[in-house]
Amino acid sequence: MHFAGIDIGSVASKIAIIDEAEEQVGYCVTDTTPDIDETAQELLDRVLAEMNLARFDVTYIVGTGYGRSTISLADENKTEILCHAAGVHRQLPAVRTVIDIGGQDSKVIRLNEAGKVANFAMNNRCAAGTGRFTEVMAKALGIELSRWGEVVRSATRREKISSICTVFAESEIISKIMQKVPLNEILAGVCDSIATRIIETVQRVGGSEPEIAFTGGVANNEGIRLVLEDRLGTRLLIPRIPQSTGAYGAAVLARKAWGKRGGPAISPAV
């Protein structure tokens, strides 16, 4: 018996399949297309083919992410806040604060000991400081996202980037390149400005409480992680596949929802 979580994000869509013990046994990611139903169906077909499963092997599906209300193959939908909380709590039970940076939004979630959402805050409308922002900056600086860690490590100072807006920050960076500011210092400054935005959001939920987890696609970016750890003064826990946390959490909630609807209670192996 399997359960699925489908996370339709603004940039990437993810599916996670778990077994009865809530172990993640399948995972797929693809770009989000305007046809959300088709994206969801494609993800499900792909992961089932990879796992050699049939559709009826998946007992219950929870949808999440921006496109959650339009996934017709999901049995129900939950917000990404709840799914991230569930996903992180199941994988890293000591975590009390979750920092999630996705393609076009960022959020901070405070969890209580039972892993329930105690408070949360999201960025406002604009996409500053999110995955999209890092892509624009990577292009402007000509430094691929995978190299941000080593480049940030090589910088001895962080150039101050004062613009928050993605478009203004890009032109500010271009003028700094023209002024011959070393690229690694500019990049460290970009990471610092993202960290500043996140810390503002952390303050809106009343500060962070350890342990802190870092999830979402941007958690793969070592440069941002390094600066964020430095600014917060603590190490960040990162799930094995940080981008999958929402989908995994949705799958965990799918198993719980199915249990509540009369399915047998399963005590997962921890």
Add this chain to the structure above:
Amino acid sequence: MREDTALEIMKRHYRDRYKAAREWKAKGGKVVGCVYTSVPEELIIAAGCMPVMIAGDPEIPTDAGDKYMEDYFCPFVRSVHDLMVRGKFEWLDLAIFPHGNDSIKRCYFYLWTEKMYDPSLKLPPLAMFDILHTRKHIANRYVRGRMEALKQKLEEFSGNRITEESLAHAVELMNEKRRLLKKVAELRRADPPRVTGVDALQIIGSSFFMSKEEHNALLRRFLEEAKDLPPRQGVRLYVSGTIMDNTQLYELLESCGATVVAEDVCTGNRYAENLVDTKLEPLDALTDRYHSRSLEGRMYPLPVLVDYVTETAREARAEGAVFNYLRWDDSHGWNFPSQRDALKGIGIPSLALEMQEYKLAGTEQIRTRTQAFIEMINENRQDCQSGTAS
């Protein structure tokens, strides 16, 4: 659905906003528009005129008005100004701008100047009603003076003297409305609530666009018909913040599985707060109601507003509070942290929708935040029920 119920008639008046006022005007009556709820409608009624609210329209972009106006105006006022510039309120006999916030006051001066330098603009006659934001005795005396000046202005303009009798009648009419609206508020506070927030906004808001007597009669009928209202489900939400002259936010909140059971909003329950004290001299009594006991977000000192929010949210057994305020409508942003902390003290969590545009923008993001907030409340509710709350 029956179309002749009091609720449906009030909804119609709310939707066809200026129909009744135009009919009144066609019969030779004078119509006085007010921006915001700090203008004493009693004086307008006592002068034999019909008061209406000058509302904005989130569906109309503000490009006509933007030619005259800088960025730092609350977007509701920006919309009102735009509609004025477009000539949509030319038919009003008078438009009164109270000092309800800085944007409204400045909007008056902008229009006044535009009228002078651009005679082609089709603007109604304009008036300003200054009303201060501190509750000191000296401020009360100043506002009493402005009240007297407004009375004179209305008398001159209408050609009708405001007599003791006509004012007493108007005060009684409005006090009766407040008493009736308080009964509507009780139906919302009931467990389960009998009226949705979307309906409540229209029940209260239709008062701004129709004859006050007729509205009172509809309220009486609505209360009689209320026994047939179905119970409402969902998380009980409380809303505080900016003026709401449309239902877009409540529609979104209630579509996420909530019912708005009470609010601290000038076009919501707050419209019915504080009866005019009939034991006082009439203008003193109006000053007392509209200034000294005013609960508008701009009023000082803050603890009065904090207590109001906590008392009304507790009374409504709210499970969560949503603070909603428009960009540049800053007083709500200043009040928010203290109000949030006080609510937290009585176990009510808050969600802030800050710096909003007039037309609900980024709807999906607001939906996500609202749904997550409601999920959070529901989860904690289950914990409490099963006794595992941490």
